[in-house]
Amino acid sequence: MTKSLQTLKDSMVVVSNTTPIISLSSVGQIQLLNALFHEIYIPDAVYLELKAKKGFGYKEVDFDFFKRVSVEGNIYKSFLLNQLDLGETETILLAKELNSDLVLIDENIAYRIAKNSELKPFRTLSILLLAKEKGLITKCQPIVEEMILKGRWYSERVYKLFLEKAGEI
Secondary structure (H helix, E strand, O other): OOOOOOOOHHHOOEEEOHHHHHHHHHOOOOHHHHHHHOOEEEEHHHHHHHHOOOOOOOOHHHOOOEEEEOOOOOOOHHHHOOOOOHHHHHHHHHHHHOOOOEEEOOOHHHHHHHHHOOOOEEOHHHHHHHHHHOOOOOOOHHHHHHHHHOOOOOOHHHHHHHHHHOOOO
């Protein structure tokens, strides 16, 4: 039986790249990940990327619900590194190794590679939509606007489509 987002959060395997952690940390919403998914697996490269400087996500990545895991296999690593950074590469490899239900990843190329690798990529905006559906937040727009103020960029088209999907315009 295929797992879906309706599955109990305790049984989901979710792997995250750096950007969703930074984005949610920047607006004080990192606990949404814990509330929605219970545990979030991160590869070593993501952990080290977040610890490289004291910015958003630096402290949060040490919260108990983040589980740091080393990637076992490196068979496709050099191939992926031709198009992705190390964090994105290890995120996709770890998601494959763990047979994850979701991979939290925002960057377009990494998202497409994850999808083509038969993973289920999930972006930060999708996390906010799910949080709204589950009643964890009442509105997405103020959170996204704050993320933008903190340095996150979305095209006007993506922003408007997202707000329509969220029922907020």
